[in-house]
Amino acid sequence: MKRLTRILSLMLVGIMMTGLVAACGNNSSSNSPANSPSSSNASSSDETKEEPVTIKIFLDSAKSKNNVYLDTISEYNALGGDQVEMNVLPGDGVAAVQKMNILMGSGDSTDVVILDNPIIQKKYVEAGYLAPLNDLANNASVDLGKIYGQYLPKEDDGNSYYLRTDIGQWYVFYNKKIFDDANVPYPSGKWTWSEYIETAKKLTNADKKIYGSLMLDYDNYLYFTARQKDVPTYKEDGMSNYDDPAYKEALQFFADLGNVHKIQPSWLEFKTQRVAWDAFMTGNYGMHLIGSWYMGIITDMETYPINWKWGITQVPVPDSGDGDRTLVAGAAFGVNSKSKHKEAAFKFINYMSQNIYKKNKAIPPMENVSDADKTALLQGIVDSSNGSVTVDELNKVIFDSGLGVADEKISGPGSSVISQTVLQEGELYMVGQKSLDDAIQAIKKKSDEAIQSEEE
Amino acid sequence: MSKIKKPSSEELSAILFLAPIFIGFFIFILIPILFTVVLSFVDYNKVGPLNMDFVGLKNYINVFSDEQAMNGYLQSLYFSIIYVPVMLILSLLLAILINKSFYFRTATRTLIFMPYVSNVTAVAMVWSLIFDPLNGPINQLLELMGVSNPPLWFGGVNTSLISVIIVNVWINLAFQTIVFLAALQGVSKDLYESASIDGAGTWRKFISITVPSISPITFFLVITTLIGSFQNYAIVKLLTNGGPGTSSRVISLNIYEEAFTFNRYSFASAQAMLLFLVILIITLIQWKWQKKWAQN
Numbered sequence A: 001m002k003r004l005t006r007i008l009s010l011m012l013v014g015i016m017m018t019g020l021v022a023a024c025g026n027n028s029s030s031n032s033p034a035n036s037p038s039s040s041n042a043s044s045s046d047e048t049k050e051e052p053v054t055i056k057i058f059l060d061s062a063k064s065k066n067n068v069y070l071d072t073i074s075e076y077n078a079l080g081g082d083q084v085e086m087n088v089l090p091g092d093g094v095a096a097v098q099k100m101n102i103l104m105g106s107g108d109s110t111d112v113v114i115l116d117n118p119i120i121q122k123k124y125v126e127a128g129y130l131a132p133l134n135d136l137a138n139n140a141s142v143d144l145g146k147i148y149g150q151y152l153p154k155e156d157d158g159n160s161y162y163l164r165t166d167i168g169q170w171y172v173f174y175n176k177k178i179f180d181d182a183n184v185p186y187p188s189g190k191w192t193w194s195e196y197i198e199t200a201k202k203l204t205n206a207d208k209k210i211y212g213s214l215m216l217d218y219d220n221y222l223y224f225t226a227r228q229k230d231v232p233t234y235k236e237d238g239m240s241n242y243d244d245p246a247y248k249e250a251l252q253f254f255a256d257l258g259n260v261h262k263i264q265p266s267w268l269e270f271k272t273q274r275v276a277w278d279a280f281m282t283g284n285y286g287m288h289l290i291g292s293w294y295m296g297i298i299t300d301m302e303t304y305p306i307n308w309k310w311g312i313t314q315v316p317v318p319d320s321g322d323g324d325r326t327l328v329a330g331a332a333f334g335v336n337s338k339s340k341h342k343e344a345a346f347k348f349i350n351y352m353s354q355n356i357y358k359k360n361k362a363i364p365p366m367e368n369v370s371d372a373d374k375t376a377l378l379q380g381i382v383d384s385s386n387g388s389v390t391v392d393e394l395n396k397v398i399f400d401s402g403l404g405v406a407d408e409k410i411s412g413p414g415s416s417v418i419s420q421t422v423l424q425e426g427e428l429y430m431v432g433q434k435s436l437d438d439a440i441q442a443i444k445k446k447s448d449e450a451i452q453s454e455e456e
Numbered sequence B: 001m002s003k004i005k006k007p008s009s010e011e012l013s014a015i016l017f018l019a020p021i022f023i024g025f026f027i028f029i030l031i032p033i034l035f036t037v038v039l040s041f042v043d044y045n046k047v048g049p050l051n052m053d054f055v056g057l058k059n060y061i062n063v064f065s066d067e068q069a070m071n072g073y074l075q076s077l078y079f080s081i082i083y084v085p086v087m088l089i090l091s092l093l094l095a096i097l098i099n100k101s102f103y104f105r106t107a108t109r110t111l112i113f114m115p116y117v118s119n120v121t122a123v124a125m126v127w128s129l130i131f132d133p134l135n136g137p138i139n140q141l142l143e144l145m146g147v148s149n150p151p152l153w154f155g156g157v158n159t160s161l162i163s164v165i166i167v168n169v170w171i172n173l174a175f176q177t178i179v180f181l182a183a184l185q186g187v188s189k190d191l192y193e194s195a196s197i198d199g200a201g202t203w204r205k206f207i208s209i210t211v212p213s214i215s216p217i218t219f220f221l222v223i224t225t226l227i228g229s230f231q232n233y234a235i236v237k238l239l240t241n242g243g244p245g246t247s248s249r250v251i252s253l254n255i256y257e258e259a260f261t262f263n264r265y266s267f268a269s270a271q272a273m274l275l276f277l278v279i280l281i282i283t284l285i286q287w288k289w290q291k292k293w294a295q296n
Helices: A002-023 A040-044 A067-078 A093-105 A118-127 A134-139 A144-151 A176-181 A193-203 A219-228 A245-259 A267-272 A294-298 A342-360 A371-383 A391-398 A415-430 A436-455 B009-039 B058-065 B067-099 B105-117 B120-130 B137-144 B160-185 B189-197 B202-213 B215-230 B234-239 B251-260 B265-295
Strands: A054-060 A083-089 A112-115 A162-164 A168-175 A211-214 A285-291 A310-314 A325-329 A332-335 A404-407
Touching: A054 A093, A054 A342, A067 A083, A067 A342, A083 A093, A093 A112, A093 A118, A093 B251, A112 A118, A112 A342, A118 A162, A118 A332, A118 A415, A134 A342, A144 A162, A162 A342, A168 A176, A168 A294, A168 A391, A176 A285, A176 A310, A193 A211, A193 A245, A193 A285, A219 A245, A219 A325, A219 A404, A219 A415, A245 A267, A245 A415, A245 A436, A267 A415, A285 A294, A310 A391, A332 A342, A342 A371, A371 A391, A415 A436, B009 B265, B058 B067, B058 B265, B067 B105, B067 B160, B067 B215, B067 B251, B067 B265, B105 B160, B120 B160, B120 B234, B160 B215, B160 B234, B189 B202, B202 B215, B215 B265, B234 B251, B251 B265
Parallel strands: A054 A083, A054 A112, A211 A285, A325 A404
Antiparallel strands: A112 A332, A162 A332, A168 A285, A168 A310, A168 A325
């Protein structure tokens, strides 16, 4: 009996210890897509022998299930050379980045790093997390300048540290049914913000709970027109340029869309009624100002089986005539400076940059894209648009709008704090709790403090 | 040299059974706490490899000049000052009520406990609808009653934190009530009978018998509720995310944002250590007060 008790005790302790150890396991385990070999190859491979190696790529939870990335990795693995496995970051968006920040800070050696927006791109370059790509490209006989041209991001030291997978431009998507019901002609070609507001007013129908316009709660909506005018975000002395009148005008303009013109949910409505980021797909909004990444959403009939046709047009420009620009950003990937397989990682990000845009229905981040490739890209969108758009319509908006470009985000010293401050203070102004001047002054003051604090 | 006594098999079993919790405590609680202390004295305030340059009290000094951090402490204090007494009074009243015999007592107790086991995200969604300042049922009712400017609830600078407190009380009331109920049921009925014979009324019995008898439990709840109120993060994040502006940005939310959004890990650690000190001081004062009260 005593012996039995002892055995049982030991078994119980064993189970508890196993549970404890299991709980310590790494959640970001490798999830191999089809065709990827076992990870045991990684440690035994030596790059200098030019044998295929296994590299790992950080992807957030949503992207790890997205066919764009799954197919790209599978196709790359099928080439028979280096193999790619995913290192899945729990959560999406901000949560995934936060997890990746911690991993990178602790010296993680995952070979390929995802850099979803300009703020992360800048931060990771400055932190030394990314390996310079120029030498890696030379070793691989890749002429980065020739392939990517003006879309190749370069730092002050002349090096490139990441490659974009698409050029994210801003467009206006519109719901043709709402236009038809209101008997309003579809917008096309160059137009101004005044025309946008007038159009949205005609589309807005409070009885049917239809708004003519939809914009989300990202910080850059609050300074959109200032960015269109390409007003610098920092002064020459490095401090914030938020006291430039263009930023004040931009904030007032955005607030007025909901509060004064009532063409879209006011900030208060948006926040308290928790309007979803994909609310346009409900069919209750006439137009939606958003980035090109939305093309993947609006053509995803499986997730959003919409029964209305949609159209696309270029972003309106300020009436003053000094802001004929759309805003651009782009997702990117870089090579971890701690990677043991930098050359293999470079080859893979180079492959992604030249292929992901095709699957993502995005603008290629490359200099010389053939007309045939462009047409194929546009035809792909047309094919999945359920008859909503034509190649000609898309071509006019995406490749032939005649608009210049300006950076979408404020990226530079203190950018995370500035981004949040713009939202906090802008919010106080938009819900009527602070005057416009006070809000702008507070943004300027807090931004300067953040910049100084980062430079100390 | 004295010979080390070999542990008996019973002692060995005890050690083995305790080992997992000690190992877990060591890895997941003690080491992170110690690391937070270390981080608060170094300069790891941006994305990059761990920077262990010792900066002394710089991060702590910076906390006192940081408007947002100080606002966070004040918001948390404001939250606790309202939340703790409201919570304790309501839960005690509710416990007294459901301690009586009445129809559907079991069903009522189950209903009271439901918010506590509900998913916090679902709770946040429901309360957002209830407190919708434009189309929500509460404001529609207030407008029907003739209130011309009903509150903005989560959308108002002056009402956001109060609204969060209301929801938090609603969620956590059940736990406190159940604990109070258990304490009330532990009070000897003989005491009440004796007091009744002596002519004591309901209020006198409550003050002279119930309150002293449940004081250890009350003290326990005051401490745990207070600590919980300072550590409140999830519900604030879900309901207001600290807004509008920074009107409901409590210190735990501020610490999280400083660490994981702005990557100012050392600065956030200093704020966390100061929060720990604040809670420790308040708890010590309460200990002292409770001892004195018990002696009297």
